[in-house]
Amino acid sequence: MEELLKNIRQFNEERDWGQFHSPKNLAMSLAIETAEVMEHFQWLTQEQSSNLPTDKKKEISEELADVMIYLVNLADKLNIDLLKAAQMKIEKNRKKYPVTKAKGSYKKYSEL
Amino acid sequence: MEELLKNIRQFNEERDWGQFHSPKNLAMSLAIETAEVMEHFQWLTQEQSSNLPTDKKKEISEELADVMIYLVNLADKLNIDLLKAAQMKIEKNRKKYPVTKAKGSYKKYSEL
Amino acid sequence: MEELLKNIRQFNEERDWGQFHSPKNLAMSLAIETAEVMEHFQWLTQEQSSNLPTDKKKEISEELADVMIYLVNLADKLNIDLLKAAQMKIEKNRKKYPVTKAKGSYKKYSEL
Amino acid sequence: MEELLKNIRQFNEERDWGQFHSPKNLAMSLAIETAEVMEHFQWLTQEQSSNLPTDKKKEISEELADVMIYLVNLADKLNIDLLKAAQMKIEKNRKKYPVTKAKGSYKKYSEL
Numbered sequence: 001m002e003e004l005l006k007n008i009r010q011f012n013e014e015r016d017w018g019q020f021h022s023p024k025n026l027a028m029s030l031a032i033e034t035a036e037v038m039e040h041f042q043w044l045t046q047e048q049s050s051n052l053p054t055d056k057k058k059e060i061s062e063e064l065a066d067v068m069i070y071l072v073n074l075a076d077k078l079n080i081d082l083l084k085a086a087q088m089k090i091e092k093n094r095k096k097y098p099v100t101k102a103k104g105s106y107k108k109y110s111e112l
Numbered sequence: 113m114e115e116l117l118k119n120i121r122q123f124n125e126e127r128d129w130g131q132f133h134s135p136k137n138l139a140m141s142l143a144i145e146t147a148e149v150m151e152h153f154q155w156l157t158q159e160q161s162s163n164l165p166t167d168k169k170k171e172i173s174e175e176l177a178d179v180m181i182y183l184v185n186l187a188d189k190l191n192i193d194l195l196k197a198a199q200m201k202i203e204k205n206r207k208k209y210p211v212t213k214a215k216g217s218y219k220k221y222s223e224l
Numbered sequence: 225m226e227e228l229l230k231n232i233r234q235f236n237e238e239r240d241w242g243q244f245h246s247p248k249n250l251a252m253s254l255a256i257e258t259a260e261v262m263e264h265f266q267w268l269t270q271e272q273s274s275n276l277p278t279d280k281k282k283e284i285s286e287e288l289a290d291v292m293i294y295l296v297n298l299a300d301k302l303n304i305d306l307l308k309a310a311q312m313k314i315e316k317n318r319k320k321y322p323v324t325k326a327k328g329s330y331k332k333y334s335e336l
Numbered sequence: 337m338e339e340l341l342k343n344i345r346q347f348n349e350e351r352d353w354g355q356f357h358s359p360k361n362l363a364m365s366l367a368i369e370t371a372e373v374m375e376h377f378q379w380l381t382q383e384q385s386s387n388l389p390t391d392k393k394k395e396i397s398e399e400l401a402d403v404m405i406y407l408v409n410l411a412d413k414l415n416i417d418l419l420k421a422a423q424m425k426i427e428k429n430r431k432k433y434p435v436t437k438a439k440g441s442y443k444k445y446s447e448l
Contacts, residue, residue, distance in 0.1 A: 001113050004195055007202050015209060016216045020379050024153040024161035028378050030179070031150050031255055034143040035371030037186075041136040042364050043330035043356050045270075049136035052190070061192045065201035067142070067183055068194055071176065074149075078164070080173045082180055083116055089177035090119050097127060104128045106267035132267050140266050143367055147259030154252050155244050155442035158381075218379035225337050228419055231426050239433060240440045248377040248385035254403070255370040261410075262367050265360040273360035276414070285416045288407065289425035291366070292418055295403055298373075302388070304397045306404055307340055313401035314343050321351060328352045 001072075001083060008073050026074040033066040113184075113195060120185050138186040145178040225296075225307060232297050250298040257290040337408075337419060344409050362410040369402040 012018055040060050041049050052060070075082040124130055152172050153161050164172070187194040236242055264284050265273050276284070299306040348354055376396050377385050388396070411418040 001195065004198050004202075007199065011202055011205065014211050015214045017214075017218075019216070020218050022158040022161050023164070024156055024158055025379065027146075027150045027153045027161075028252060028374055031143070031146040031259075032371045032375050032378060034139075034146045034179075035255075035368045038139045038143050038364055039368050041139045042368060043361060044136055046134040046136055049134050049139075050189075052135070057190060057192070060190060061197045062201055062204075064183065064187050064190075064192060064194060065197040067146075067179075068198040069201060071179055071183065072198070075176050077162075078169060078172065078176075080169070080176055082176060083113065085173045085177040086116050086180040086184070087119065089174055089181060090116075090123055092174075093123065099126050102127045102129075104131070106129075106132050137267065140262055140364060143371075144259045144263050144266060147256045147367075150252055151256050154256060155249060225419065228422050228426075231423065235426055235429065238435050239438045241438075241442075243440070244442050246382040246385050247388070248380055248382055251370075251374045251377045251385075255367070255374050258363075258367040258370045258403075262363045265363045268360055270358040270360055273358050273363075274413075276359070281414060281416070284414060285421045286425055286428075288411050288414075288416060288418060289421040291370075291403075291407055292422040293425060295400065295407065296422070299400050301386075302393060302396065302400075304393070304400060306400060307337065309397045309401040310340050310404040310408075311343065313398055313405060314340075314347055316398075317347065323350050326351045326353075328355070330353075330356050 004068075005072055005076060008069055009076070012073070021073060021077060023074060023077050026070055026077060030067065030070045030074060033063065033070055037063045037067060116180075117184055117188060120181055121188065124185070133185060133189060135186060135189050138182055138189060142179065142182045142186060145175065145182055149175045149179060228292075229296055229300060232293055233300070236297070245297065245301060247298060247301050250294055250301060254291065254294045254298060257287065257294055261287045261291060340404075341408055341412060344405055345412070348409070357409065357413060359410060359413050362406055362413060366403065366406045366410060369399065369406055373399045373403060 012021065037060065040056065040063065072082060075085070124133065149172065152168065152175065184194060187197070236245065261284065264280065264287065296306060299309070348357065373396065376392065376399065408418060411421070
């Protein structure tokens with residue numbers, strides 16, 4: 001993760017792209033990239049989406065990489081430690097969705 | 113990252129949520145969460161988006177965490193190594209956007 | 225449609241909201257609202273999504289309305305006639321996806 | 337609008353595409369298309385987004401058309417009258433965001 005962050009910073013500095021990377025713009029980029037991930041699954045059944053051919057999986061792997069790169073970049077711009085934030089969110093979710101209530105249910109917190 | 117992946121798997125197993133987590137559904141979740149990130153920046157100027165008050169930054173930190181959790185979960189379902197995929201994509205982008213051509217430009221590959 | 229456009233303009237003028245409604249910001253709003261539509265379908269099966277309970281349908285109706293309002297607003301800002309643009313796109317799609325080739329297939333143009 | 341709806345129905349029937357058009361899938365399509373709209377504005381300043389060159393505007397016009405087509409299609413599948421829903425939402429918003437409170441402010445309802 002440290003290595004990835006370092007590479008992303010270097011890549012952008014070399015190209016002088018920081019000027020375009022306001023948090024607002026990066027949030028847009030992040031949303032655009034996730035739509036490209038979704039595009040691969042748009043017309044598939046649930047089952048098909050779980051049994052992708054190798055070439056499709058390779059394409060999706062690149063799209064997930066794009067999402068990851070923008071996510072790390074955006075978090076970096078906001079001085080947010082992504083791994084720590086995710087760990088804390090899981091802890092919060094443990095309390096919000098206790099096993100006894102949430103098991104096997106896809107309901108939202110407000111509906112549990 | 114290993115630790116985060118382990119926690120996400122455990123969290124979902126405890127709640128028996130794997131049944132809802134087809135790659136198709138997780139791709140939707142990913143897109144929904146990035147829209148929630150974007151919502152925070154929707155009406156801000158570029159400058160405001162770079163100077164967020166502390167409470168706003170804390171809220172966004174939780175949204176980025178949600179994106180990260182779904183991203184790791186989806187990659188895991190597809191047996192994709194997220195860090196490796198991101199590193200490989202940066203290498204690919206280095207060739208696609210050489211410094212001499214891309215420096216200071218926001219143009220797409222096809223327009224360079 | 226004329227009536228709707230007139231009401232949207234009036235609503236925004238009364239609130240002096242035009243200052244926030246750059247095409248860039250409205251494009252973000254549009255994407256955010258469609259994610260809210262999607263949120264209602266996120267964990268549903270295809271069958272469940274075709275058999276929504278009345279209260280759910282009412283909620284979704286309001287989300288679709290939000291998408292429509294932003295779409296009309298954005299098109300208006302860009303001086304685009306939405307109905308005409310849609311009709312022209314269907315004509316274009318008729319040629320791009322001829323019945324003989326596209327019937328019963330979800331493949332993209334490039335894959336047909 | 338009636339004409340557009342009729343054309344969309346005919347287009348899809350001719351291609352036997354109704355089988356893919358569950359509300360869940362159409363909601364995904366809608367979100368994907370709005371991301372394609374957004375892509376055009378991603379790196380532009382607010383000012384640039386308000387002063388688009390003609391060729392760019394033409395491209396965006398086609399993307400807005402795609403959004404419109406999916407939106408009408410989805411509303412049709414759910415038996416929702418899109419124009420009526422939008423008019424009702426504006427009425428609701430008039431009460432939610434009274435001029436005296438909302439004028440010149442981009443704050444959310446909950447923050448007013």
